[in-house]
């Protein structure tokens with residue numbers, strides 16, 4: 001597939017290509033241009049040229065285009081989901097949910113469009129004020145490979161609704177769904193140049209967007225280290241930055257929890273998308289009184305997870321999204337074993353041969369008897385590996401939950417309101433779930449604290465973050 005700039009398909013100035021590999025088979029399924037700074041400049045110019053007329057449309061006119069696009073995405077969800085599974089690996093039914101999730105996000109923002117007015121403020125003897133919300137201009141968006149459609153929706157929908165134009169960079173390992181969605185948005189009436197997609201390497205295209213002086217706001221989702229690099233690149237410019245970074249979400253299961261529901265919550269919370277979700281359950285703390293029974297029931301369920309090609313309807317969990325991700329998980333588990341930081345209760349191995357062929361599959365893994373230094377409790381593991389730690393009291397559970405540099409999400413499993421209250425007020429996180437984990441509805445602001453980032457996706461506040469207020473004071 002080609003890049004999309006100014007409403008046209010273009011290739012790279014130096015005619016180099018990046019292969020897109022199906023992680024379930026190791027086979028090349030397509031290729032995208034390895035973009036250069038030349039294409040970044042072209043995309044910024046196209047976005048600048050499109051800004052004037054796009055920014056002058058009413059919010060509702062822009063919302064209607066998003067609404068039409070949502071309908072077209074829903075019509076084509078099967079083809080889009082198949083493409084997503086083939087480039088990223090998640091089971092087809094989860095890919096269908098993700099594509100529908102993209103449509104949901106467009107619909108949410110289209111739905112609020114008629115109500116996005118400015119403010120009128122009566123100031124008595126000072127007169128009256130009008131506060132208008134204007135778009136910022138050309139914005140940049142850079143996203144990872146793990147949930148490309150959803151994360152694209154989080155950025156594209158509020159940015160475009162607010163009247164900005166965009167230079168968007170998908171990850172090189174999962175660019176195809178994003179390119180197809182961009183083309184569908186244009187077929188739904190988005191004018192050329194409003195959304196430009198440049199493919200290529202992070203160090204070239206990503207840095208080119210982050211450095212570009214005409215890009216007034218940049219919204220990034222990805223690793224913490226990349227977020228720091230982007231902040232450094234943008235430091236010499238007055239660029240508005242939103243950084244959605246990594247997470248190491250704790251799940252706390254209290255002694256009164258419904259064990260069956262909580263076990264199912266872990267299966268979805270940790271093993272959905274082969275563990276490659278920013279808000280996956282990355283550390284599990286279970287009350288001592290129920291820990292033994294909990295671990296036995298969890299182990300049974302984990303061992304029943306069917307790992308295979310996402311296109312096979314019998315698969316519950318697909319491969320890791322690529323070799324670097326697989327190598328990363330292997331290295332974490334090796335460290336645990338070599339340093340005696342825990343016991344591998346189940347899993348702990350690469351899955352090859354048979355139906356797993358040359359894909360990048362890793363077995364769902366539970367680690368118990370962890371030492372306090374265990375690397376799985378300190379760092380973000382982007383894969384299907386879960387440390388399970390018993391805790392005796394709430395104070396300890398909360399202290400452990402807060403013991404990493406991250407603060408993205410957290411969940412508490414209980415029916416005791418005082419426990420919910422204590423966790424909600426004391427755990428450092430942008431989102432706390434009660435008796436669930438992972439769900440991120442477009443209505444709710446989402447983002448991290450501490451090293452998990454700055455800024456928020458979703459909700460009306462995301463729309464506001466893509467606008468600037470302009471005030472008019474009327475002295476009658």
Ligand code: NAD
Nearest residue numbers: 143144145170171202206207222223226244245246247278
């Ligand atoms: P990554 O930081 O390696 O890459 C993300 C994007 O940044 C890619 O498009 C990449 O090409 C680009 N990039 C890489 N180096 C760059 C540079 N120097 N300058 C500009 N752009 C650059 O992250 P990843 O491995 O693709 O994604 C996994 C990470 O994303 C995990 O840490 C995960 O927790 C995080 N994540 C966070 C959220 C959230 O909302 N907080 C959501 C999903 C994933």
